[in-house]
Amino acid sequence: MDEDIPMDASELKGKRGIRRVINAFGYSLNGFAMAWKNEAAFRQEITLGAILLPLALWLDVSQLERIAMIACLALVIIVELLNSAVEAAIDRIGTDHHELSGRAKDLGSAAVLVSLLLTLYVWGVILFERFSHLLS
Template sequence: MQESPFKGKTGVKRVFNAFFYSLDGLKAALKHEDAFRQEALLAIILIPLALYLEPGTIGRALMIAPVLLVLIVELLNSAVEAAVDRISMENHHLIKRAKDMGSAAVLVALINVAVIWLIVLV
């Protein structure tokens, strides 16, 4: 199997490049993914709210972490969808399965936010 021509950079240059590739990924998600924009807005509301409610340091961490996890899962879901769409736009049961499973992962992450917030606040 042929390795990517983008592999091979090491050290500080790799970290530097990775940081800017990550920023490009965030920009792409914000520009092209409605769900990511909605979940980012949710994070912009919920993270300051977690800080305002003052549930204690551990409570804050427990409330903020699942919100960030939703963004992570959505980014991974969007990456899978983009890769699958690059390979084929045909209506295929395996493509549907991959996309549905990515969507289910986001749903589970969102449920996790609700459960953790309820546990911490109640």
């Protein structure tokens, strides 16, 4: 086996231990900055989260309900970041229309929609159960 060829991908990264953790944190912050700069949907979802997160912390709900509400907000951001990563990778390959590229982008978009619908459902059920007495 050639001694110059790394055994696995982790050898290509070059950093280990705390230096790797520090670098990974920096890359993550860079990812957030790039998403904010280049992705309108990310900015919209962060804005929505900035409104709903304090509301989730303020509302008189159980701890488990609060965790579910916040977890759904986080899930939307996670899925949006992954969708944006897929779109960027596809766009790097080329901007020409290709069925598989379109499918990948549509699947990512569908994942974001599912996360948003889940958030709407969880928040709706919790708010309705907690505050339905105000409607009667």
